Amino acid sequence: MSKILVIAEHLDGALNPATARCVAAAKVVGGDIDVLVLAEQAGEVANQAAKLDGVSRVLTVERAENAHLLAATAAPQIAKAAEGYSHVFGASTTSGKDLMPRVAALLGVAQVSDIMSVESSHSFTRPIYAGNAIITVEAPADQTVVATVRTASWPAVGNADNAAPAEALSVDAELPSHTRFVELKQDKSDRPDLQSAPRVISGGRGVGSKENFEIIFKLADKLNAGVGASRAAVDAGYVPNDMQVGQTGKIIAPELYMAFGISGAIQHLTGIKDAGTIVAINKDADAPIFEIADIGLVGDLFKVIPELEAALG
């Protein structure tokens, strides 16, 4: 039977919803699922992880070095904690992508990136070429499977009736001091998180400027939506990098995605393929985004958005 270690992702005492999506993938593999929380103080995060449906145990490692998780210091702890596990899963978030390959290399095994589906305990599908092809990969049965889970492919597990027990783990790993955390600049906003919001409104180069982007934010607030952007909009400085959606940005799966002034380059589309309904508003009737949009509207976004707002009241 499989024994799966899921690495909890958290920030400021809150468990990232991506962890519940990882647990969903682990449940399909089947077997015992333990969640590992590395933190300076793990209490709050451990409590949240313990509630997730399917979790057998929460393991905590509290160390001063874990105040700000860095791959260089987290990976040796995880590699030690991984002993006896058949699988180690992390989310395909920037944090998981940074960390998990380092764990895999320490264990001397390959990593399966961006698991979309679990075919069997050692067989998975994953996208390559910006999602233009989906491959089935098989990991050897005699090695620990280290993998990242493509969060957009997995709905989060809900909460269980009973919380799983938590245990403090002491890992005997020497941690390097060659890498140091300096700061994290976050764009604090009260808007729903782009990666978990059921509705997302995105703007592209067609929005034209940072000032103009305000109308995207206003519409988003009206719909209680998260806000995303194309790479062109981020590169042009309209919005910060953490709003980029696509192959090299965030991969998202909202129920509703509305794209304003985005042409629909393959690199952008790969980030929204799993959206429930894609709406495209573009003034160019030949824009490629219309090929995949569920609802398309050829028009000027500066005219359409005020009309939408008026109609929404």
Add this chain to the structure above:
Amino acid sequence: MKILVGYKRVVDYNVRVQVKPDGSGVATEGVKLSANPFDDIALEEALRLREQGVAEEVVIVGIGPADLTAHLRNGLAMGANRAIHVTTDAPLQPLTAARTFLKLIEKEEPGLVILGKQAIDDDANQTGQMLAALWGRPQATFASKLSVGDGKATVTREVDAGLETIEAELPAVVTTDLRLNEPRFIKLPDIMKAKSKPIDAIDFDSLGVTSGDHLTTTHYAPPPKRSKGVMVNDAAELIDALKQKGLL
């Protein structure tokens, strides 16, 4: 200081690759190949560090078949001092690529290794992190800003939550994100100059790398298609359509 740069050749980002009907692979015959965009950014950053006087030598590394030479010449024309071509016909998985880089590092002793954050063919996003682990050195992935001095690299990283800055003692591995820089264009005279720059060919088998190609790809499939949707004429129709789908 010497900087080692990963310079992988991939299917050009404009090519929409197709899965072969029998599911045995993707059709890459005859398609346009280019430098991995993240590796062009890696090379550009290394060249800038050399221009700032932080580094003396920039060495690009390509692992691949014999015809990789033309691709490496492009990197030399961009400004790299020399190239190392590890020759192999078999595509390597990231762990093997990382072990190969480690062998080269043992020989070259670079102060900094810059790789792309991901190669846009396999989108694995692993090699730099694996290399840093095997080398026992810092990693600074997804870099959007890099400054090097006093024996350390200060790196701003693009992360989901925003921008994270970390300090890494050298030697270290940095992987590039899109906004680190805009790579320069190659000028004609540079192409001429590049012809005389050295490319050291090393047979992969002579390096004694233990293969880490543990994964087997058993099937290739095209992505599920989204069916073509409907067009609406104005905002009012759009709202109706959304309401019908229960989205408003």
